[in-house]
Amino acid sequence: MSIPNERAGRFAQSLRMVWPEMNAPAAPRLGVAVSGGPDSLALLLLAAAALPGRVEAATVDHRLRPESAIEAADVAALCRSLDIPHAILPVTVEPGNVQEGARRARYVALAHWAQERSLYAIATAHHADDQAETLLMRLNRASGVAGLAGVRSRGWVADGDLPLIRPMLGWRRSELAQVVADAGVTAADDPSNRDDRFDRARLRKAISGADWLDVPAIAQSAAHLADADAALSWSADMEFNARVKRDPFGMTYRPMAPKAIALRVVARIVAELDDEARGSAIARLFDALAAGEPASIGALVVRPNAGGWSFAKAPARKAPKRAG
Numbered sequence: 001m002s003i004p005n006e007r008a009g010r011f012a013q014s015l016r017m018v019w020p021e022m023n024a025p026a027a028p029r030l031g032v033a034v035s036g037g038p039d040s041l042a043l044l045l046l047a048a049a050a051l052p053g054r055v056e057a058a059t060v061d062h063r064l065r066p067e068s069a070i071e072a073a074d075v076a077a078l079c080r081s082l083d084i085p086h087a088i089l090p091v092t093v094e095p096g097n098v099q100e101g102a103r104r105a106r107y108v109a110l111a112h113w114a115q116e117r118s119l120y121a122i123a124t125a126h127h128a129d130d131q132a133e134t135l136l137m138r139l140n141r142a143s144g145v146a147g148l149a150g151v152r153s154r155g156w157v158a159d160g161d162l163p164l165i166r167p168m169l170g171w172r173r174s175e176l177a178q179v180v181a182d183a184g185v186t187a188a189d190d191p192s193n194r195d196d197r198f199d200r201a202r203l204r205k206a207i208s209g210a211d212w213l214d215v216p217a218i219a220q221s222a223a224h225l226a227d228a229d230a231a232l233s234w235s236a237d238m239e240f241n242a243r244v245k246r247d248p249f250g251m252t253y254r255p256m257a258p259k260a261i262a263l264r265v266v267a268r269i270v271a272e273l274d275d276e277a278r279g280s281a282i283a284r285l286f287d288a289l290a291a292g293e294p295a296s297i298g299a300l301v302v303r304p305n306a307g308g309w310s311f312a313k314a315p316a317r318k319a320p321k322r323a324g
Contacts, residue, residue, distance in 0.1 A: 003049035007179060011046040012199065014167040018122055018153045023049070028120030032057045033088075033110055034079075036188035039125035040178035041078070043168060045183055047123065048082050056085045058104045060112050062093050071188040087113055099198070099239040104158075112159040121163040126151050129173040132218035133203050133224075144279060145260070149229040150222035169219065185288065236264035242270065248298070254308035269311050274298040 011089075021028055034057045035039040048102045057079050059072040072088045079086035091105040110122050134150040157164045168176065172308050180187050195201050207213060239257045244265065249270050255262045264288075268284045275298055277285075285302060288295035294303040301314045 003014040003045055003179070006118035008046065008049040012050040012319070013107060014170055015047075015050060015123075015165075015305075016168050018165045019123075019163070021120065027054055029054045029056060029118070030112045031055075031110070031117065031119040031122045033106075033122060033124050034059050034075050035190075036075045036192060038177045038180045038187035039127060039168070039173065039192075041185055042179040043123060043188050044075075044078070044082075044084070045179060045185070048084060056087075056088045056117055056119060058089055060109050061088055061089060061090045062102045062105065064098065064102065065094060065190075065192075067188070074186075074188065082288065085117075087117075089113055107164075108160045111160055111162055114157065114162055119162075122157050123165050123167060125168050125176070126166045127171045127173055127176060128216050128219040129204075131169055131222045132213075133207065134201055135164075135218055135222045137199055137203055138209070144263075145229050145232060146227055147225035147279075148222065152226055153223075169223070170216075172215065185271045203309050232260055232264060235261045236268070240265050240268055250310065252305070252308050252310045254303040259286070262296075266309075270297055270300060273311055273313065274300050 015022055019030070022030070029093075030047060030051055032040070032044050032055055033045045035321050036059065044057055055077070059075045061068050061072045063069075076086045076088060087280075089109040091109050093105050095100045095101075114117075114122055131150045135148055138147045138150075151166060151169075153166050153169055155164045156162065177187075192198065193201055193204070196205075198209055207215070235257065237254075243254050243256055245252045245254075253265060253269060255265070257265070263279075263282055263286055266286055267277065267279070270285075271283065272276050277297055281297055285297045286305050289302060289304055289309050291303050296302065296303065296314065299314055300311055302309055302311050
């Protein structure tokens, strides 16, 4: 299962771009999330070639399909043959939005595992096709810049302090499948990837038949949008610090920035005083205030005043008196 030097070298370069700490004198160890599908198996094989003796792997078993336990065991067997420590992490997915619940449970389990194993970072196998699919899906939902930015090449696991890196964003799905095939490894087949009940599966089929689409270019656009999102976040922090005043009843915001920045400031105020709100709700609130109309969101009442907008908790309603 040797990996050609060209591929190993390309992966090492991709990894170094998102994880410059990989060459630190302490030789930090990398955790790899491996589901058993072709993408994550390619990541495992490439990481093992680029970082011999410094890789550990984990497979999260969501227990949503009968085959999941066998697939996890197959990954464990492959890791034994590669002399890579491996753990199977069973999780329980909350009812409701299954895909979102599975994602949340997966990252929490990976964070705990990485902490126990003293790993420096977690790598996942998101690639250019994933990024392009995400951008097109969110365009179809009228997402703003933050949503269109897709997944970042580097973030944090479960909102903690453990780096989450995605070194494969410059690789195509077909390239990763070829890595696995050339290594003689059989990947697991998750039928949900072809299930038309899921938006991504339908979009994936549509893209596969549109050979005029330049998937790497679409993925690169998502990277540009991530840069723009970071710039907007920086500007929103500046606007918040300069134009928001806290008072005994809540906050007052005197906006000066363009709408894209002011929306983020309003969202931060709402989150700090009450709870996070959907972008569409924040946009409706902003439009009402810009028109000089009072509005409410969650438990907050927001009113335009001289040169600004005041945010405060709505007065508690008194319980009706019982008839004597």
